[in-house]
Amino acid sequence: xENVISLNDIVVSxxxxxxxxxINLDIKDKEFVTLLGPSGCxxxxxxxxxxxxxxxxxxxxxxxxxxxxxxxPYRRNVNTVFQKYALFPHLNVFENVxxxxxxxxxxxKEINKAVAEMLELVNLKGFEERNVQNLSGxxxxxxxxxxxxxxxxxxxxxxxxxxxxxxxxxxxxQTELKRIQQSLEITFIYVTHDQEEALTMSDTVVVMKDGxxxxxxxxxxxxNEPQNAFVADFIGxxxxxxxxxxxxxxxxxxxxxxxxxxxxxxxxxxxxxxxxPEDITLTANADEKIHGVVRSVTFKGVHYEMVxxxxxxxxxVHSTKAPEVGSEVGILFGPDDIHIMNKMKG
Amino acid sequence: xxxxxxxxxxxxxxPYIVWVAVFVxxxxxMVAYFAFFGDEGKFTLEYIxxxxxxxxxxxxxxxxxxxxxIICLLISYPLAFILSRMSKKTQSTMLMIVMLPMWMNFLLxxxxxxxxLGNEGLINHLxxxxxxxxxxxxxxxxxxxxxxxxxxxxxxxxxxxxxxxKIDPSVLEAASDLGCxxxxxxxxxxxxxxxxxxxxxxxxVFVPAISTFIxxxxxxxxxNMLIGDLIEMQFLGNAYNPNLGAAIxxxxxxxxxIIMAAMHQLDSSDDDRVLL
Numbered sequence: 001x002e003n004v005i006s007l008n009d010i011v012v013s014x015x016x017x018x019x020x021x022x023i024n025l026d027i028k029d030k031e032f033v034t035l036l037g038p039s040g041c042x043x044x045x046x047x048x049x050x051x052x053x054x055x056x057x058x059x060x061x062x063x064x065x066x067x068x069x070x071x072x073p074y075r076r077n078v079n080t081v082f083q084k085y086a087l088f089p090h091l092n093v094f095e096n097v098x099x100x101x102x103x104x105x106x107x108x109k110e111i112n113k114a115v116a117e118m119l120e121l122v123n124l125k126g127f128e129e130r131n132v133q134n135l136s137g138x139x140x141x142x143x144x145x146x147x148x149x150x151x152x153x154x155x156x157x158x159x160x161x162x163x164x165x166x167x168x169x170x171x172x173x174q175t176e177l178k179r180i181q182q183s184l185e186i187t188f189i190y191v192t193h194d195q196e197e198a199l200t201m202s203d204t205v206v207v208m209k210d211g212x213x214x215x216x217x218x219x220x221x222x223x224n225e226p227q228n229a230f231v232a233d234f235i236g237x238x239x240x241x242x243x244x245x246x247x248x249x250x251x252x253x254x255x256x257x258x259x260x261x262x263x264x265x266x267x268x269x270x271x272x273x274x275x276x277p278e279d280i281t282l283t284a285n286a287d288e289k290i291h292g293v294v295r296s297v298t299f300k301g302v303h304y305e306m307v308x309x310x311x312x313x314x315x316x317v318h319s320t321k322a323p324e325v326g327s328e329v330g331i332l333f334g335p336d337d338i339h340i341m342n343k344m345k346g
Numbered sequence: 347x348x349x350x351x352x353x354x355x356x357x358x359x360x361p362y363i364v365w366v367a368v369f370v371x372x373x374x375x376m377v378a379y380f381a382f383f384g385d386e387g388k389f390t391l392e393y394i395x396x397x398x399x400x401x402x403x404x405x406x407x408x409x410x411x412x413x414x415x416i417i418c419l420l421i422s423y424p425l426a427f428i429l430s431r432m433s434k435k436t437q438s439t440m441l442m443i444v445m446l447p448m449w450m451n452f453l454l455x456x457x458x459x460x461x462x463l464g465n466e467g468l469i470n471h472l473x474x475x476x477x478x479x480x481x482x483x484x485x486x487x488x489x490x491x492x493x494x495x496x497x498x499x500x501x502x503x504x505x506x507x508x509x510x511x512k513i514d515p516s517v518l519e520a521a522s523d524l525g526c527x528x529x530x531x532x533x534x535x536x537x538x539x540x541x542x543x544x545x546x547x548x549x550x551v552f553v554p555a556i557s558t559f560i561x562x563x564x565x566x567x568x569x570n571m572l573i574g575d576l577i578e579m580q581f582l583g584n585a586y587n588p589n590l591g592a593a594i595x596x597x598x599x600x601x602x603x604i605i606m607a608a609m610h611q612l613d614s615s616d617d618d619r620v621l622l
Contacts, residue, residue: 053519073522080523086516090538100524103534151524 003062004029004155004187005050010059012045012211019045021211023059027155027189027204032181034190034198037208038234043191044083046208047157050189051080064154078155079148083163085140087132087147093119094128096143100151118146121180138169145180155187162197174201195235199223207231228341229272236276239316243273243340251340254312256289258333262340272341277318279337282308284323288330297322380592393593400576400594404601407573410487411556414494418502418551419544421495426506426543427536430513441507448500456493456564463489463565485567493561494551501550509543510536541613548609553602573598 005027012020020042027033035043048054049061052073060069068076079100087096095102097118101111119125122142127135132143141161148156158177162170178201181188192198198205199219207214207222207230215227226232229240244252248263253273265271282294292310304322308315308329315331323329384390429440447455462468463483470480483489513536521531537544559574566572573594580591 051523053522072527073519074525074527080520082516082520084514084516086514086520088517088520088535090535099521099534103525103530147520147524 002029002064003027004031004064005189006062007046007049008060008062010046010049010056010061012042012049012054012056019211020049020056023211023213025206025213025216027187030185030187032178032188032190032201032203033206034192034202034204035206035208036192036195036198036234037214038193040210041208042211043193043208044159047080047159047189047191050155051078051157052076077153078157079151079153080157080159081141081144081148081161083159083161085144087140087143089133091132092128093124093130093132093135093143096132097146097150099147114150115146118150121149121183122146122176137164138173141165141173145177149180149184149186153186155189156181158188158190160191160193162192162194170197177201199235205235207234209234226274226339226341228344229274230344232272232274232339232341237316237318239275239277239280239313241273241275241313243271245269245271245340249335251338253338254290254310258289258338259335260338260340261335262338265340265342270343272343274339274341275333275337277305277316278303279333280315280317280319281332282306282317282319282323283330283332284327285330286328288332290331291328292331294323294325294327294329297325377592377595380589381596384589393589394597396590397593397597400573403571403573403576404598406570407556408601408605410491410570410572411494411552414491414498414555415502415548415552417491417495418499419547422499422502422506422547423544426503426510427532429503429507430510431515437511441504444500444503447496452497453560453564455497456561459489459493459496460484460564463492484565485569487566487570489565490562490570490572493565494555494558497561498551498555501554502547505546505550506540506543509540513539545609545613549606552605556602557598 003026005025007023007025010020010023011018023042023046025046035046037043045054049056052068052071052075056069060067062068063076063078073080088099091099094115097115098111101114106114115128116125119127122145124139124142124146127139127143132140135143144161161177162173165173174197177188177190190198190201199222202219204216205219205222206216209230215222215231217225222231223235226235226238229238232238233240241253245265245267246252246257247267248265249260251258251260251262251271251273290310292308292315295307295309295314298305299322300318303318303320306317306319306322308317308331310331317331381393382389382391384392429437429444432440460467464470465480465482465484467484469483473479473481517535517539518531521535526534556572557574557577559572559578562570562572562575577591577594577598579585580587580594
């Protein structure tokens with residue numbers, strides 16, 4: 001597939017503080033890409049660079065093989081769904097959606113047709129004459145999406161569009177956005193801090209932290225093979241334990257040796273060992289290499305979340321079965337469940 | 347409980363109601379009384395009818411106030427917009443500079459223009475140094491309009507600014523995102539959203555400008571009499587005739603109300619269509 005957008009060596013700083021540090025990112029056509037990271041990681045800035053609202057200090061933005069770094073937003077073939085929707089308060093639903101078409105001076109007939117189609121797509125048929133300020137958050141969101149999509153952009157940018165909605169509505173809109181993206185076959189670039197949202201909707205997830213990209217990959221790969229402890233911790237919950245690599249496929253954790261599947265590290269190299277809470281099995285046998293006392297059990301619906309204190313680490317464990325609080329348990333995990341990562345710098 | 351609260355509310359509001367009654371309603375009724383009832387207390391339309399002979403002064407006042415208002419709007423609009431997009435800190439400094447002349451006495455400010463514009467004034471003096479002039483600037487229509495603009499400009503800037511300041515920057519970004527360059531964004535988004543500010547700015551400049559008498563007296567000489575001068579003459583001047591003065595005031599008030607009502611009509615009926 002063709003790259004529709006490429007960011008090359010993008011650097012941005014505000015007031016001497018580096019916000020984006022050498023971002024390189026290729027986005028393929030018709031892809032659903034999510035920029036994921038905690039607040040202040042630079043994900044929104046990256047989006048605004050693509051939209052043209054911020055000029056990078058250095059680096060270039062390539063759009064379909066053309067350098068558009070210096071182009072203002074109104075000359076780019078991308079449209080944005082803003083975080084707080086930014087609907088035009090003086091226009092009704094129809095005119096909000098029609099705005100971009102009117103600016104381009106399309107004939108009235110075409111405008112009517114295109115707007116009607118869009119309102120249908122976002123399930124807002126019959127709302128044409130409504131005042132946008134009297135709509136619910138979810139409805140305003142749909143107007144914002146329709147207003148952007150009616151221009152048939154090559155790429156749609158979405159800046160935490162579901163952040164202000166309640167959980168149930170958010171889930172609905174996630175499915176809906178994915179449906180819209182697939183039916184229109186356009187590229188979505190989606191910014192969120194919600195890892196679950198990112199994993200559910202995306203073809204590709206870009207994990208960011210402190211202005212740089214930590215990992216780019218499919219949701220499954222990001223989850224199963226995080227490249228560092230930050231990604232592992234940010235995507236789902238993790239136990240991150242200090243370990244020492246003894247040799248290929250052998251690691252020392254908590255003073256015991258464990259077989260693992262990773263290789264290529266130096267001998268005696270300190271590493272981060274990541275074990276997912278759902279990969280741990282608790283046994284009644286307290287003679288295992290690692291064992292501890294169950295400190296707490298919390299019911300989470302599908303599973304129980306437990307904290308087990310061993311002599312030098314508190315383990316987070318997810319399981320559908322829960323032992324008694326205070327009981328002695330063994331902690332078991334297989335070689336496949338151990339993920340070895342280079343220690344994070346800093 | 348509810349009732350008590352209502353009584354409490356009424357109590358709190360009562361001083362204002364008394365104030366409005368004593369200082370607004372009663373004087374208005376008195377003006378109307380003077381306009382319609384002669385010295386003997388008999389109803390008459392004589393005063394109202396005789397207002398007609400001053401129609402040229404009315405027309406002059408209206409067009410001069412209108413010109414001053416339009417120029418104020420043209421100057422203030424971009425200024426207020428730029429101001430509203432500055433950083434909060436710069437905004438407050440700039441606002442202070444805008445309001446600074448208002449802290450100076452009105453007469454003094456206007457008097458200062460006399461010394462600037464006079465035949466022997468500073469401007470003609472400077473022009474004379476490069477071999478131009480002297481030009482007659484004082485005691486002209488232009489000088490009066492200039493005085494109006496200078497004195498009432500802040501009353502146009504402030505309401506415009508306070509409306510524009512509330513326009514979310516992301517709405518302007520959205521306009522840009524949807525294909526508007528700066529000028530298009532201005533006409534399609536900023537102007538429609540700032541109509542309330544435009545309306546109150548026009549009101550706050552036009553109304554005092556149409557009834558001013560100091561500015562025309564000081565900068566217009568005797569030749570550019572406005573309604574304000576005419577009214578003043580009926581109460582304090584040689585032409586002492588309070589009944590006629592009241593009648594002129596009443597007619598002026600009605601004219602202003604009609605103009606304002608017409609403008610608001612225009613505003614609300616054009617709400618959606620002004621952009622198309």
